[in-house]
Amino acid sequence: MERQLVSAVSPFAEAAAYSRVVRVGQHAFVAGTAPIMPGDADPPPDAYGQARRCLQIAIEALADVGVLIDHVVRTRIMLTRAEDFPEIARAHGEFFRDVLPVSTGYVVAALLDPRWLVEIELEAVVPG
Numbered sequence: 001m002e003r004q005l006v007s008a009v010s011p012f013a014e015a016a017a018y019s020r021v022v023r024v025g026q027h028a029f030v031a032g033t034a035p036i037m038p039g040d041a042d043p044p045p046d047a048y049g050q051a052r053r054c055l056q057i058a059i060e061a062l063a064d065v066g067v068l069i070d071h072v073v074r075t076r077i078m079l080t081r082a083e084d085f086p087e088i089a090r091a092h093g094e095f096f097r098d099v100l101p102v103s104t105g106y107v108v109a110a111l112l113d114p115r116w117l118v119e120i121e122l123e124a125v126v127p128g
Contacts, residue, residue: 001025004065010036012112020057023065030122032078033058034111047084047117051077051091054120059095062124070099071124077105078119088118 006021007013008031013020022029035043035050036057044050059069075096079088085106092103101122111119 006061006064010034011040020061021065021067023067026126026128028062028065028067028071028122028124028126030058030061030124032076032119032121033061034113034116034119043115043117046087047079047081048087048091050117051088051120052094054118055091055095058120058122062122067124067126069095071126072096072099072101072122073125074123075101075103075105076107076121077103078107078109078111079105080108080111080117082106082108084117092120 001024004023005019008018008020018031020031020033033054035053037043037053044053062068075092077088077092079085088106
C-alpha cells in the first residue's frame with residue numbers, strides 16, 4: 001500500500017524525523033500541530049487564534065494528500081491552560097460543526113515552545 005507523506009514545517013521536524021501527515025490507503029494521520037508561523041514569527045497571542053492556526057495548518061496538509069475536512073474522524077487537543085478551553089473549543093467548533101469528529105482532549109500539558117498555548121492532532125478516514 002502506498003505511503004504518502006507531507007513534510008512538517010517545524011523547528012523540530014528534521015531532528016525528530018517526523019512528517020506533518022502520513023496517509024496510508026484510506027487513513028490519514030496529522031502529527032501534533034502547533035501554531036507555527038512563517039519565519040518563526042510569533043503566533044497569535046490568544047488561544048482562539050492559535051487553535052485556528054493549528055487547524056489551518058493541519059487541514060491544508062491533509063489536502064496535500066487528497067483528504068478533506070469532512071474525512072476527519074478524530075481530534076486530539078493539548079493545551080497549556082485549562083482556562084483557554086472555551087476559546088479553543090470555539091475555534092474547533094467553527095471548523096468541525098458539520099463534521100462532528102470524536103475529540104479526545106483537552107489535555108493540559110506543557111508544550112515545547114513557551115509561546116504555544118495549544119497543539120492539535122487529527123485523524124481522517126477517506127471513504128471508499
